[in-house]
Amino acid sequence: MDKVLENILIEQGKKARKAALELATVSSNLKNTALLAMAQSLEALSGAIVAENAKDLALGKQQGLTASLLERLTLNEARVKDMADGLREIAALPDPVGEVLNMWKRPNGLDIGRIRTPLGVVGIIYESRPNVTADAAALCLKSGNAILLRGGEEAMYSNRIIADILATSAVKNGIPEGAIQLIDSPDRDAVIFMLKMNSYLDVVIPRGGKGLKQVVADNATVPYIMTGMGNCHVYVDEYADLDKALPIIINAKTQRPSVCNAIESLLVHQAVAPGFLPTIVTALQKAGVEVRGCEKTLRYMPGVIAAAPEDWDEEYQDLIIAVKVVEDLDESIRHINTHGSGHSEAIISENYSSVRRFMSAVDAAAVYANASTRFTDGNVFGFGAEMGISTQKLHARGPMGLNELTTIKYIIYGDGQIR
Amino acid sequence: MDKVLENILIEQGKKARKAALELATVSSNLKNTALLAMAQSLEALSGAIVAENAKDLALGKQQGLTASLLERLTLNEARVKDMADGLREIAALPDPVGEVLNMWKRPNGLDIGRIRTPLGVVGIIYESRPNVTADAAALCLKSGNAILLRGGEEAMYSNRIIADILATSAVKNGIPEGAIQLIDSPDRDAVIFMLKMNSYLDVVIPRGGKGLKQVVADNATVPYIMTGMGNCHVYVDEYADLDKALPIIINAKTQRPSVCNAIESLLVHQAVAPGFLPTIVTALQKAGVEVRGCEKTLRYMPGVIAAAPEDWDEEYQDLIIAVKVVEDLDESIRHINTHGSGHSEAIISENYSSVRRFMSAVDAAAVYANASTRFTDGNVFGFGAEMGISTQKLHARGPMGLNELTTIKYIIYGDGQIR
Numbered sequence: 153m154d155k156v157l158e159n160i161l162i163e164q165g166k167k168a169r170k171a172a173l174e175l176a177t178v179s180s181n182l183k184n185t186a187l188l189a190m191a192q193s194l195e196a197l198s199g200a201i202v203a204e205n206a207k208d209l210a211l212g213k214q215q216g217l218t219a220s221l222l223e224r225l226t227l228n229e230a231r232v233k234d235m236a237d238g239l240r241e242i243a244a245l246p247d248p249v250g251e252v253l254n255m256w257k258r259p260n261g262l263d264i265g266r267i268r269t270p271l272g273v274v275g276i277i278y279e280s281r282p283n284v285t286a287d288a289a290a291l292c293l294k295s296g297n298a299i300l301l302r303g304g305e306e307a308m309y310s311n312r313i314i315a316d317i318l319a320t321s322a323v324k325n326g327i328p329e330g331a332i333q334l335i336d337s338p339d340r341d342a343v344i345f346m347l348k349m350n351s352y353l354d355v356v357i358p359r360g361g362k363g364l365k366q367v368v369a370d371n372a373t374v375p376y377i378m379t380g381m382g383n384c385h386v387y388v389d390e391y392a393d394l395d396k397a398l399p400i401i402i403n404a405k406t407q408r409p410s411v412c413n414a415i416e417s418l419l420v421h422q423a424v425a426p427g428f429l430p431t432i433v434t435a436l437q438k439a440g441v442e443v444r445g446c447e448k449t450l451r452y453m454p455g456v457i458a459a460a461p462e463d464w465d466e467e468y469q470d471l472i473i474a475v476k477v478v479e480d481l482d483e484s485i486r487h488i489n490t491h492g493s494g495h496s497e498a499i500i501s502e503n504y505s506s507v508r509r510f511m512s513a514v515d516a517a518a519v520y521a522n523a524s525t526r527f528t529d530g531n532v533f534g535f536g537a538e539m540g541i542s543t544q545k546l547h548a549r550g551p552m553g554l555n556e557l558t559t560i561k562y563i564i565y566g567d568g569q570i571r
Numbered sequence: 572m573d574k575v576l577e578n579i580l581i582e583q584g585k586k587a588r589k590a591a592l593e594l595a596t597v598s599s600n601l602k603n604t605a606l607l608a609m610a611q612s613l614e615a616l617s618g619a620i621v622a623e624n625a626k627d628l629a630l631g632k633q634q635g636l637t638a639s640l641l642e643r644l645t646l647n648e649a650r651v652k653d654m655a656d657g658l659r660e661i662a663a664l665p666d667p668v669g670e671v672l673n674m675w676k677r678p679n680g681l682d683i684g685r686i687r688t689p690l691g692v693v694g695i696i697y698e699s700r701p702n703v704t705a706d707a708a709a710l711c712l713k714s715g716n717a718i719l720l721r722g723g724e725e726a727m728y729s730n731r732i733i734a735d736i737l738a739t740s741a742v743k744n745g746i747p748e749g750a751i752q753l754i755d756s757p758d759r760d761a762v763i764f765m766l767k768m769n770s771y772l773d774v775v776i777p778r779g780g781k782g783l784k785q786v787v788a789d790n791a792t793v794p795y796i797m798t799g800m801g802n803c804h805v806y807v808d809e810y811a812d813l814d815k816a817l818p819i820i821i822n823a824k825t826q827r828p829s830v831c832n833a834i835e836s837l838l839v840h841q842a843v844a845p846g847f848l849p850t851i852v853t854a855l856q857k858a859g860v861e862v863r864g865c866e867k868t869l870r871y872m873p874g875v876i877a878a879a880p881e882d883w884d885e886e887y888q889d890l891i892i893a894v895k896v897v898e899d900l901d902e903s904i905r906h907i908n909t910h911g912s913g914h915s916e917a918i919i920s921e922n923y924s925s926v927r928r929f930m931s932a933v934d935a936a937a938v939y940a941n942a943s944t945r946f947t948d949g950n951v952f953g954f955g956a957e958m959g960i961s962t963q964k965l966h967a968r969g970p971m972g973l974n975e976l977t978t979i980k981y982i983i984y985g986d987g988q989i990r
Contacts, residue, residue: 173908173932173934176931176932176934177931177932250931256953258951258952258953262942262946264952264953269934271964271965272934272964354964354965355964355965369792373788375794375963375965377965393987395987396986396987399987399989400987400989403989403990404989407989407990489592511982512595512596512669513592513595513596515592515595515688515691515980516980517980517981518980518981518982518983519980519981519982519983520983520984520985521982521983521984521985522984522985522986522987522988523681523983523984523985523986523987523988523989524988524989524990526989526990527681527983527988527990528981532677532990533677533683533981534675534677534683544794545690545691545773545774545978546690546773546774546794546796546965546966546978547965547966549978549979549980549981550979550980550981559964559965559968560968560969561934561935561936561937561938561968561969562936562937562938562947562952562968562969563930563937563938563940564937564938564939564940564942564946565939565940565941565942566939566940566941566942567815567941567942568812568814568815568818568819568941568942569941569942569943569946570818570819570822570823570826570942570943570945571822571826571943571945571946571951
């Protein structure tokens with residue numbers, strides 16, 4: 153890769169590492185003051201942000217981006233205000249850094265405690281939506297981490313001005329220089345190099361489509377947290393309240409089909425299949441959903457498209473659903489643990505033992521009884537904003553808020569103890 | 572690599588994955604009964620274990636292993652009993668699986684909780700000491716994880732019989748088959764392949780020397796937790812009680828110099844250097860320690876060997892220490908954060924603000940005030956046994972006990988909520 157770019161990235165890494173060590177001991181008051189000032193600056197420079205965003209939109213139209221991508225990319229006064237309000241919300245959250253999780257005395261008189269500390273330097277690689285620039289920078293600042301932001305090429309002008317406003321305002325308010333930095337290169341090699349900056353990055357968080365995630369999995373030597381892989385299911389138990397099942401399924405599939413916590417498959421217990429399948433399939437089709445059924449489903453609903461074996465592993469992110477009739481609860485658990493991506497899984501049942509067994513045996517970040525999978529979200533869970541939804545098991549699982557951007561250290565107070 | 576070996580490993584991985592899903596919901600009572608029976612079996616078959624161990628020792632002597640390696644490798648009746656007692660201690664610890672860390676109600680009526688669950692399948696790659704086979708298997712079983720054990724070639728016979736006794740006894744007591752498996756190949760390729768078994772392993776933990784750790788860092792695509800890299804320091808502050816400093820430094824350097832929580836460098840504030848250096852350097856040398864000093868140290872102690880720049884980054888694991896005179900507290904913090912490996916760091920000081928600043932600004936798994944770094948250990952911290960000491964920040968930092976072998980999942984109880 154380009155030596156000049158490589159050197160720029162290393163310099164940015166060094167600056168971030170230095171900033172992180174200082175930022176780790178900055179007071180909550182100072183961080184909150186900076187966040188509020190940053191919100192203020194975004195609003196004050198709203199016109200300039202919208203003007204830069206217009207350049208991205210013009211380029212995007214030229215390059216033939218889809219209407220929905222252009223919509224996600226668009227900023228206006230109202231959206232800039234939302235971004236600023238997001239920063240204010242993060243300022244209002246409790247500071248995770250310095251929280252002593254527990255502390256105990258050992259027989260030899262040592263006091264040992266576990267205290268939350270920042271991770272250090274966080275890298276984030278994201279696509280499209282420029283508000284992620286502000287959200288991610290604010291979450292990292294609040295949790296005492298320096299951040300290297302690498303946004304999508306399609307939002308280059310928007311990300312540049314937003315990152316610049318935030319960094320300038322932060323430094324002006326006493327945050328160490330280098331705490332918020334944009335990796336300002338459309339070069340794909342910059343992403344690859346970033347994924348190997350082990351001396352400068354403590355973790356990389358990818359937020360984007362399958363292509364990006366594959367690049368990360370194939371190239372990263374820096375520890376990373378995979379986010380938002382969602383092959384989610386609703387299982388309708390033999391003892392389901394079908395009046396609850398119907399709206400939950402419609403909501404989980406259709407309310408926003410492109411997101412990771414939408415469902416891709418529906419599992420129906422054979423005892424309720426004959427009665428329930430016609431109702432739910434018709435309702436789904438009426439909502440514009442293409443239904444693909446297993447062999448048994450086709451027996452009850454001969455008009456439905458036959459599902460292929462690949463359908464059970466597919467993340468459609470679209471108005472398509474695969475429907476399978478299962479013999480019993482255990483088959484549903486086996487199916488989910490085999491084909492699911494470990495994101496969000498739901499059982500609909502009024503039976504105590506069925507719910508208890510499903511909640512315990514399903515291996516996923518979020519397991520629901522009688523509610524839509526669409527609730528897996530940092531905001532909905534009550535964490536404020538989120539950095540993404542982890543679908544891996546190490547370090548963080550599920551929505552990542554401020555706590556998930558920290559690690560711990562042990563603090564030990566003695567009076568001369570030796571071993 | 573050898574296709575036959577590859578297929579064996581994949582089969583072992585599949586069996587482990589299947590066992591892990593079952594083991595996740597096994598009751599504490601059943602796990603504890605199995606652990607006690609496993610302890611019983613080890614003791615009952617103690618003679619056979621010692622006989623197999625003799626084969627390893629004979630081979631080791633032939634291959635010219637050092638006396639200290641042979642000593643670590645040796646098993647006798649007493650050491651087998653210690654191993655069995657280790658299993659009994661783990662049985663007596665609380666089960667981490669199923670602990671609800673917190674639970675809260677959201678405005679829409681959803682109850683959301685965080686519950687500890689097993690990681691799934693843990694791989695451990697270790698060297699020499701065969702008791703690790705029993706410790707690791709027991710910690711994983713108790714925390715509901717299946718384990719793939721890959722011990723060192725030099726302990727092949729010992730590990731084989733220990734793993735066999737443990738697995739047989741576990742299955743006989745209702746633990747799913749495949750929960751405890753040894754990767755029984757001396758082939759180095761087995762390690763490389765294991766590090767890439769992403770579909771079957773949730774985490775790999777390497778325990779061994781620098782060579783092993785480099786192999787892991789270079790080859791692993793499975794998430795791993797790096798353990799036991801220890802470049803630790805004691806800093807003697809301007810306000811140190813020197814009567815506490817001396818025994819702490821001697822203990823931290825000489826009590827067991829080969830381990831990761833022993834110190835490699837000593838930092839001394841310039842205000843106390845003239846008076847303290849002669850005392851401590853003489854005491855260290857009397858204890859058989861080779862002292863390497865910075866320029867300023869040499870001024871006070873002209874007889875001392877001059878330290879090279881590399882000395883500040885060296886993990887000697889031997890009776891050698893590098894000594895540096897620092898200008899102030901901040902230089903000691905900067906030095907540690909630059910050269911330390913993030914393991915264990917200590918300040919000796921009676922000054923409130925010095926201690927407060929050091930504890931907060933030093934970036935390491937364990938930070939001590941007025942105590943020896945040698946205490947960083949799962950047992951000493953009160954966790955029972957440990958899987959190793961993590962020197963990374965993601966997931967686990969410091970001694971890894973049962974809790975560190977778990978992840979969490981969110982459990983959400985609703986009454987038909989949709990978004």
